[in-house]
Amino acid sequence: MSTETPSASLLSIRDLCVEFDTDEGTVRAVDGISLEISAGRTLGIVGESGCGKSVTALSIMRLLPKPMGRIASGEIKFDGTDLIKLPAEDMRTVRGNRIGMIFQEPMTALNPVKKIGVQLSEVFFLHQTASKEEAWKKSVEMLDKVGIPSPEIRAGEYPHQLSGGMRQRVVIAIALACGPELVIADEPTTALDVTIQAQILDLMKSLQRDLGMAVALITHDLGVIAETCDEVCVMYAGRVVERAPVKTLFANPRHAYTQGLLASIPRLDGQPKTHLRTIDGMVPALKELRPGCRFGPRSGREHTETQLEARPEFIEIETGHWIEACPVCTE
């Protein structure tokens, strides 16, 4: 982190395309997206299921399922080096060490037959060549840091002995063990109850304050975005349709999809038992996508054939506020 130059981004993705081989041919799950995360900041990536947000996360970690998935083109620059071009061995020194990942489902992210302390020690073992005893000691410290009561005892327990919230704390402890510069959190609170979600978000915020890492937070919950992020990327059908500082995005959404998404969530201060605004239809299947404005068919606004065939440009309309400039969807 000491090498950072001011205003330089820690992670910068340029024109990333990710393809998957399926029985019905090759589909493009992520279609030329660009985004940036500055050191110590939080970027929210929001979108509905199938929009490519998790695939983006897995690409950064180079954890795409093999052999079906591959990065077709683009670059992922992390602190100046292109992760895509990195040899597998060098990638291993980055993954889990300089970039940590928090997964959605804490039960499946942890190994059920290994003690929590052992799973945490593994991280120190791999990246910091510590002795067994030292790794264990560090693990206990880490468990303490993420707010697990009596960490010495808990370290000797198995995942099934912990509640969902506690398990997610363990997953966070593993992700943060080596003091990464970037943490990718893929739906970290989706499987949790609201009161536990509040605990976990609070924990992540305070750890970010203490450790100064950048966070890429993937979620479908706009409430979580509003409360935790500095910047937001809205994804739809494999593309980023809008990117803006969080306040700008909520106050002045420019893309029809962002507007629709914001309008369709029920709000506590809304008029009860009234119709919510909806977005017609559903997210198109990846193989049916056309190269032009992808939200066009659902936007309820008339698009010309050219607009559905030619890809709209991704432009910056004011500082930090980028949109996919389909003239109909952003008018």
Add this chain to the structure above:
Amino acid sequence: MSEKATPILETTGLKLHFPVRGGIFQRATNSCKAVDGVDLLINSGETLGLVGESGCGKSTLGKTIARLYKPTAGNIRFEGQEIGDLKRKELQPFRREIQMIFQDPYESLNPRQTVGGILEEPYVIHKLGTREERRKWVKELLEKVGLPESSINRFPFEFSGGQRQRIGIARALALKPKLIICDEAVSALDVSIQSQILNLLLDLQKELGLTYLFISHDLAVVKHVSDRIAIMYLGRIVETGDAETIYQKPAHPYTQALLTAIPVPDPEHIPSKQILEGDVPSPIHPPDGCPFHTRCPHVEERCRIEEPVLENAGKKEHLKSCHLNF
């Protein structure tokens, strides 16, 4: 909605305990008190929202009311008649009146049946209509929930999550029930689809005069659809009242914490979170006294000993079970 509120369903002291078996003979050594003394009232034509965290017993309560479980103790009165102790055969007429919509539209539809078959089945079971009539009714149902008639010969896997949920709703409507229990009916859906389904449920209620018991963990959704709300914690109702009162003046500390924990989709909003510590205790060994005392920020000595009962919290029909006043 509640000018002349007539109760359609009433439970008193409803309990459902699951045996916890252990030892070599698998004897019941303990019990999981999933629903532990619930008094609930649902008025005809209203939506009662039932909110709680996972494991609080809200789904079990819903299923018990639909009589998918036999209650361990207590009464369920549907339109004045006791249905808590009815046998399988005797229950059949009530099955037409109370229907359920389930959370997961992937698991609640038989993958080997066509949509037509799924929707026809309730009529077959209840021996209603001829083949042609049933076919006609199925088409009407599809139209009602906004699916094309051609869906009739297709299988569930050909549909998206939102469309499957529509099929689930159509099935629940088939027998023209009075009460529909929606168990996390929109939780598995994306926001843009969720709003479509919520609108559909609201329209159907208006059109058919349905009563809903709307079970969800999402308070914003519940607030949007409900007339009255009941908050559940560890098998018990801790607060009930009309939706506005619950959100404006929550009287129970658990409700208060729950409300502040919801992330507000507005970055200008300054959260004043009251973060509850710890986890929900196990329903196998619920704490003595007030079930919430282990996490309550205002806990006093008597909360640990004496169990509070649901009592008036000031306004009409606003009940809470808490010793303290705020």
